[in-house]
Amino acid sequence: MTIARALTVAGSDSGGGAGIQADLKTFQELDVFGMTALTAVTAQNTLGVHGIYPLTVEAVQKQMDAIGEDIGTDAVKTGMLFNSDIIRGVAEKLVQYKWEKVVVDPVMIAKGGSVLLLEEAVRALREVLMPLALVITPNVPEAELIAGRTIRGLDDRKEAARVLADLGAKNVVMKGGHDESNPNEVIDLLYDGRDFYEFSSPRQETRHTHGTGCTFAAAMTAELAKGRTVVQAVEVAKQFIQAAIEDTIQLGQGHGPTNHWAYQRRQAVVRQGAGR
Numbered sequence: 164m165t166i167a168r169a170l171t172v173a174g175s176d177s178g179g180g181a182g183i184q185a186d187l188k189t190f191q192e193l194d195v196f197g198m199t200a201l202t203a204v205t206a207q208n209t210l211g212v213h214g215i216y217p218l219t220v221e222a223v224q225k226q227m228d229a230i231g232e233d234i235g236t237d238a239v240k241t242g243m244l245f246n247s248d249i250i251r252g253v254a255e256k257l258v259q260y261k262w263e264k265v266v267v268d269p270v271m272i273a274k275g276g277s278v279l280l281l282e283e284a285v286r287a288l289r290e291v292l293m294p295l296a297l298v299i300t301p302n303v304p305e306a307e308l309i310a311g312r313t314i315r316g317l318d319d320r321k322e323a324a325r326v327l328a329d330l331g332a333k334n335v336v337m338k339g340g341h342d343e344s345n346p347n348e349v350i351d352l353l354y355d356g357r358d359f360y361e362f363s364s365p366r367q368e369t370r371h372t373h374g375t376g377c378t379f380a381a382a383m384t385a386e387l388a389k390g391r392t393v394v395q396a397v398e399v400a401k402q403f404i405q406a407a408i409e410d411t412i413q414l415g416q417g418h419g420p421t422n423h424w425a426y427q428r429r430q431a432v433v434r435q436g437a438g439r
């Protein structure tokens with residue numbers, strides 16, 4: 164049996180809703196063998212980030228070597244990278260192992276406002292990592308910062324996506340959760356350097372959105388690892404995160420995690436309904 168493999172290079176969220184934990188849960192649910200290279204440990208729960216403990220570049224690179232020299236991977240996702248040294252170290256390994264299916268989720272600020280990427284690291288993200296990305300998945304505030312322009316609505320998002328593609332990312336998926344110009348739907352916008360594609364879903368009234376960005380990018384990475392196209396990967400990721408947000412689980416007192424089981428449980432119901 165051939166198993167698709169995916170590696171996530173990201174931070175740990177002790178609360179289990181975002182970061183490495185969200186990525187592994189998502190890989191598992193999408194039938195992909197998940198592996199990790201940890202960049203930082205965070206003490207975090209639904210109320211916020213209470214401590215950040217970055218690893219050394221050596222520790223991050225050694226983990227990537229351990230995968231590269233033995234198991235290998237079909238796709239890589241990057242999440243919280245915290246500082247420019249880690250970004251450069253990760254980029255070096257992506258090149259060394261010729262990992263090309265790379266999904267860069269440019270994690271910058273946690274939902275509660277804590278800084279997960281130092282300001283000094285934005286330049287390295289732009290100049291060193293983005294040119295290696297098959298896909299970059301910024302939310303609107305991240306896209307504003309990287310592209311250096313204000314975004315209000317879909318037309319601005321398209322212009323910013325063009326700027327991000329010019330910086331070297333082959334595909335840009337600008338997620339729409341923060342685009343308040345549209346109160347009824349959330350449109351995730353894909354730009355492949357030529358065409359725009361819009362992926363829409365109803366906007367859910369919920370505060371349980373901790374880890375939505377990580378989960379979405381991890382689902383894309385899993386699908387790319389299985390050999391799907393970028394458009395197919397966005398389609399599945401959108402369905403995965405929609406189910407995870409809709410089928411709420413109530414945990415913690417703040418911004419709770421999403422439901423990583425929901426997508427597969429819905430698929431199982433569809434299979435049962437079809438008598439399979």
Ligand SMILES: Nc1ncnc2c1ncn2[C@@H]1O[C@H](COP(=O)(O)OP(=O)(O)O)[C@@H](O)[C@H]1O
Nearest residue numbers: 302338339340341349365366367375376379404
């Ligand atoms: N209120 C919501 N209702 C439905 N989908 C949402 C909502 N908020 C976010 N999403 C989806 O979750 C994913 C992450 O979106 P976003 O909030 O923009 O990014 P991030 O979590 O990185 O801040 C996207 O696929 C988006 O469509």
Ligand SMILES: Cc1ncc(COP(=O)(O)O)c(N)n1
Nearest residue numbers: 174181182273373374375376
């Ligand atoms: C370790 C880690 N990585 C990423 C996020 C971003 O998560 P969110 O989707 O809530 O912005 C986080 N809160 N913690």
